[in-house]
Amino acid sequence: MTDEKTAAQAGGISIHAVDVARGIPASGLTVRLRRLSPDPALVAEGACTATGHFIHPVAEGTGVLRGTYEVEFDVGAYFRAGGVSLPDPSFLDVAVFRFGIDAVHEHFHLPFKFTPWGFSLFRGGA
Template sequence: MSAVKGAGKGDGRLTTHVLDTMAGRPGAGITVVLDRLGDDGGRTRVAEARTNADGRCDAPLLAGNDLVAGRYELTFAVGAYFQAGGAALADPPFLDEVPIRFAIADAGQHYHVPLLISPYAYSTYRGS
């Protein structure tokens, strides 16, 4: 990767997890995509993963020097998850892909961005 303003400090990381609030269990097998958003409106794909049985990614989405200050977007493919689980969904589903835009101000910190999801609602927060 090329040098980016706000280069990583080496010890920060970005993690996520998904909780299925309808079923009361982790959201396993959900595709998660991470894009870095540019000041010019462009985006760069920096990571893609699937959640494990605990609803978490097996490794941080970004860590160390790859984590730099800036604006990001996580996108969760929840429509496919609920459809595969047999949830009764409209066609097309009310929630298909859930994007969460956030910023990293200090690349030396741990940023945890969880998603609580049901077929008709979601919430997030900065976790620890």
């Protein structure tokens, strides 16, 4: 199967971020999604919407191949921009999560729940 055909059949990667410390969607949270292997690339970058969703073509499968990925969330900058007082340096500045995609045709939903002190992220049902 060619990479082009695999990419066309990709299920996608979606992200929904919630600031559980304040009980609100993470509007404005910066997200970066990188493919680490087989060929390293920045697949998606941007900010979550007012609903906490990361809207990007990657959610529909664009750029998604079988391989290893890493997603980064700029948690410290998000809380500082929201007026939350953080220590310097902050305990959690950038949350990083590494995961693999074997069945590229499946959809991978990443629900990200976080506070200034920690986070939860797993493969959710979407």
